[in-house]
């Protein structure tokens with residue numbers, strides 16, 4: 001599965017947000033096979049209104065959403081790259097996640113200490129980014145001598161790596177995160193270096209309750225900063241989310257509408273996390289269940305089948321495909337087939353978001 005690490009300075013609302021995310025998952029546990037995996041790891045259902053539609057049209061007994069993992073990564077403070085706070089532990093945790101959700105404190109509350117003195121989310125973002133950049137620079141500096149030694153012996157792979165690493169180190173020294181300077185065509189090489197600032201980032205502004213709909217002056221500063229980086233921002237009130245997570249679906253909608261909100265902040269965080277990772281959803285629909293499955297953009301049919309079962313990839317013959325819109329328009333597979341909207345695709349087919357698929361395979 002794919003996962004997002006939740007980071008931020010102490011007392012910004014990380015745990016509140018994480019607990020709300022997992023409480024929602026726990027509340028839905030009767031319907032969904034998700035749970036808290038470890039104290040700081042939670043698997044959360046990805047809300048997708050299309051699934052409800054597919055269950056109805058396909059007359060399936062139940063719907064099973066796809067899921068995303070969240071990891072609560074505590075312990076980051078100024079100096080973490082030098083081992084302050086939980087230092088190395090924290091950095092190791094971040095290395096293992098696919099994307100970073102950076103929670104920023106955008107609420108004022110004199111009773112809750114701010115480790116840096118006052119509320120300033122842009123400064124906070126820079127503190128954390130700086131620690132991560134220092135850690136990246138450190139890890140590349142440790143790697144370089146060995147590569148240089150191999151390069152002197154004309155090791156082609158080492159020479160190629162140095163050519164990628166040196167400009168990245170230069171950028172880091174100038175205060176640019178790796179994700180801003182990944183050379184085109186070398187995404188995979190850079191990904192394998194497991195650098196902390198190479199991961200996509202989503203900023204989550206934690207605002208007080210009355211600013212949940214519109215944001216506030218703090219969140220607007222974050223939005224300006226994020227826009228300059230091409231990063232996404234979600235505004236939430238962790239306090240509201242904590243309350244929402246305790247409610248049943250029907251009550252939840254009413255509660256949110258009362259606050260002028262269309263959907264919960266958590267739903268928006270989950271959706272943004274999904275987008276951040278470049279994920280796509282395809283569906284399978286049968287009498288037992290309608291189910292959503294996660295793939296990365298560009299995945300071909302056999303590898304998409306492997307998400308369900310490895311045997312599906314090994315024995316892959318073809319897949320029958322109906323686009324979600326056609327499935328709805330023609331009231332299911334039979335109707336779509338009659339209308340000529342069911343296609344049979346082979347191994348090179350790139351699965352599209354919303355495809356309703358049926359795989360044919362040899363066992």
Ligand code: GDP
Pocket residue numbers: 008009010011012013014015016017107108109112206207208209237238239
């Ligand atoms: P963490 O250290 O980042 O995990 O922060 P916590 O989630 O533990 O929150 C720290 C404190 O801030 C707790 O007492 C929370 O109840 C409080 N808190 C979290 N979000 C908000 C908020 O939006 N408004 C206010 N006033 N307090 C909040």
